[in-house]
Amino acid sequence: MPDANMVARSRGFGRGMSGMGCDTSSTAANLEAPHRGVAYAVDGSQRTSVQVTMLQYLDLIAEPQKRSELFVHEPAADADALATVRTIIGRVKSEGDRALKLLTKQFDAVDVSSLTELDPIEVPRAEREDALLSIGSDLREALEFSEAQIREYHRSQLIEVGVFEREGVVVQEIVRAVERAGIYVPGGRAVYPSTVLMTTIPAQVAGVEETVLCVPPGRDGKVPVQTLAAAAIAGVDRVFRVGGAQAIAAMAYGTESIPAVDVIVGPGNRYVALAKREVNGVVGIDSMAGPSELVVVADKDAPPAFVAADLLAQAEHGPDGKAVVISDSADLLAQVQKHIAGQLATAERSADIAETLSKGGFAVLVGDLFTAMDVVNDVAPEHLELVVEEPGDLLADVRNAGAVFLGPYAPAALGDYCAGPNHVLPTGMAARYASALQVSTFQKQIHVVSAPADTLRRIGPYAQVIANEEGLAAHANSIRIRNVAEASI
Structure with missing residues (x-):
C-alpha cells in the first residue's frame, strides 16, 4: 500500500506503478507525467490531497482537455496481428480441418487429433449431456434460471410486421431468419457459460435452423464442462473444440467438419475481432466486440463500496479494459479509491484487476452531473451505470451507451448474467452507432410490393x-x- 507521503502536489501526479507502490520522485518531469498511482481532488475552490491506489485521476474542472484520455485509441500493433489473422484464414480456407488441428496445437498447445479417432473436432452430444449431469445443482439452477429469463426477454423483441398502403401500392414486410448461425465463445482466462446462453438464445428465438458453436479447448484438449452444460441447456445444435481466428475462418468458409454459417456472433480477443472484420461480407457479423468497458456516474450519496465493486468486476475481464467513475463529488471519488484498495486485497484475480486498472481505470471529477453525461456520450461506453438519487432524470440525456443500469441495485454484473438483455454489447465507442446483440441480428426484413x-x-x-x-x-x-x-x- 502507498504510504502517507504518496500524495500529489497541485497538478503533479506520481509516476509509475509496481504492484501497489508508486514512484514518488518530485522532479518536474514526474510531476507532469501521467498518473499511475496517486492524485489530487478538487472540491470547489478548495484543493485537497487524497491518497489513491489504482485509478488515474482526471480533474475535468481544472483541465477539461484531459477528457480525451478516456477515449479508446486503436492499438498501434494491429498491423502484425492482422497479417497473422490473414495467414490463418488463408490456411483454413485451403487446408480445412488439417489447418484447424495444426493451429490448435500451435496456439492452444493441444493436439486435438489425439482425442478421438472418429471425430476429433466436434464435441459429441453425449459429452454435452454428461457435462450437464456433472455440474453442481447450484450452477445448473442458476443457468436454467438465466436461460429462461434471457429467452423471455428476447421473445419480447419479436416484431409485429405491418402493411403499408398508399396510392394503390401495397407493401408488406416479411421477416426471415438466417439458416445457420455461428457462435464464438471465448476461453483462456475464464469459462463463459453465460455467453453460450446470450449468443444462442436470440438466434433460436429468431428462428435460426441450426446453431454452431466454437470454443477453444483447454490444455487437456477438452471444452470446460460448464460451457458444455450451458450448451446443453440452451440447446446448441453442434459444438466444436476450436478457438481463435481459425474458428472464425472455419465458420465463415466451412471445413470438412464445420459447416459454413450465415452470421457469426460473439466476443473474443483482438485476433478474433480482426478475423470477424476480415470475413465480414462473406458472412454477417454482430459487432467488433473488444475489451470490456464500464462508466459509473455517481453522485455524492452513491454507496462507494458498490461503485468500487463494480469497477473491480469490470476490470476482472482482463487487460485493455476500461473502468471509469465520474462524479461531481471529490469526497465520493476518494471513498471509491479506498474501497478499491480494500476489496482488491481479497480479490481472487487481483493481479489481473490491478493491471487493468493501472491502464484503464479512471476517477473523473466534473462540475455537475450534466457535464458527466456529456462526457459519457463522448466515451460511448459498453456499460453505463447511473448511481444517482434520480437516475431517470439523467436517462433522458443518454445518447451513446451499449446498456444502461439504473440505481444502486442494478449493477452491470446483473445484466451480465440474468437480467434478460444481452451482454454482447458494442465496445470501442461503437455504441455511437451500434446496439446489443439481439433477435434482429439473426433476421432479415424483406419487403414485398404489389x-x-x-x-x-x-x-x-x-x-x-x-x-x-x-x-x-x-x-x-x-x-x-x-x-x-x-x-x-
Missing part, C-alpha cells in the same frame, strides 16, 4: 421520368411496356 394495373398506369410515369433523367432507359421501358400493353387490351 400493385394492380391501374396503380402502375397512374404512378408509373413518375418512375419513368426519374429513370430517363438517370439515363436508365431500360428501366423506364420496363414500366412503359406494361402500360402500353394494358392500354391495348
Whole structure:
C-alpha cells in the first residue's frame, strides 16, 4: 500500500506503478507525467490531497482537455496481428480441418487429433449431456434460471410486421431468419457459460435452423464442462473444440467438419475481432466486440463500496479494459479509491484487476452531473451505470451507451448474467452507432410490393421520368411496356 507521503502536489501526479507502490520522485518531469498511482481532488475552490491506489485521476474542472484520455485509441500493433489473422484464414480456407488441428496445437498447445479417432473436432452430444449431469445443482439452477429469463426477454423483441398502403401500392414486410448461425465463445482466462446462453438464445428465438458453436479447448484438449452444460441447456445444435481466428475462418468458409454459417456472433480477443472484420461480407457479423468497458456516474450519496465493486468486476475481464467513475463529488471519488484498495486485497484475480486498472481505470471529477453525461456520450461506453438519487432524470440525456443500469441495485454484473438483455454489447465507442446483440441480428426484413394495373398506369410515369433523367432507359421501358400493353387490351 502507498504510504502517507504518496500524495500529489497541485497538478503533479506520481509516476509509475509496481504492484501497489508508486514512484514518488518530485522532479518536474514526474510531476507532469501521467498518473499511475496517486492524485489530487478538487472540491470547489478548495484543493485537497487524497491518497489513491489504482485509478488515474482526471480533474475535468481544472483541465477539461484531459477528457480525451478516456477515449479508446486503436492499438498501434494491429498491423502484425492482422497479417497473422490473414495467414490463418488463408490456411483454413485451403487446408480445412488439417489447418484447424495444426493451429490448435500451435496456439492452444493441444493436439486435438489425439482425442478421438472418429471425430476429433466436434464435441459429441453425449459429452454435452454428461457435462450437464456433472455440474453442481447450484450452477445448473442458476443457468436454467438465466436461460429462461434471457429467452423471455428476447421473445419480447419479436416484431409485429405491418402493411403499408398508399396510392394503390401495397407493401408488406416479411421477416426471415438466417439458416445457420455461428457462435464464438471465448476461453483462456475464464469459462463463459453465460455467453453460450446470450449468443444462442436470440438466434433460436429468431428462428435460426441450426446453431454452431466454437470454443477453444483447454490444455487437456477438452471444452470446460460448464460451457458444455450451458450448451446443453440452451440447446446448441453442434459444438466444436476450436478457438481463435481459425474458428472464425472455419465458420465463415466451412471445413470438412464445420459447416459454413450465415452470421457469426460473439466476443473474443483482438485476433478474433480482426478475423470477424476480415470475413465480414462473406458472412454477417454482430459487432467488433473488444475489451470490456464500464462508466459509473455517481453522485455524492452513491454507496462507494458498490461503485468500487463494480469497477473491480469490470476490470476482472482482463487487460485493455476500461473502468471509469465520474462524479461531481471529490469526497465520493476518494471513498471509491479506498474501497478499491480494500476489496482488491481479497480479490481472487487481483493481479489481473490491478493491471487493468493501472491502464484503464479512471476517477473523473466534473462540475455537475450534466457535464458527466456529456462526457459519457463522448466515451460511448459498453456499460453505463447511473448511481444517482434520480437516475431517470439523467436517462433522458443518454445518447451513446451499449446498456444502461439504473440505481444502486442494478449493477452491470446483473445484466451480465440474468437480467434478460444481452451482454454482447458494442465496445470501442461503437455504441455511437451500434446496439446489443439481439433477435434482429439473426433476421432479415424483406419487403414485398404489389400493385394492380391501374396503380402502375397512374404512378408509373413518375418512375419513368426519374429513370430517363438517370439515363436508365431500360428501366423506364420496363414500366412503359406494361402500360402500353394494358392500354391495348
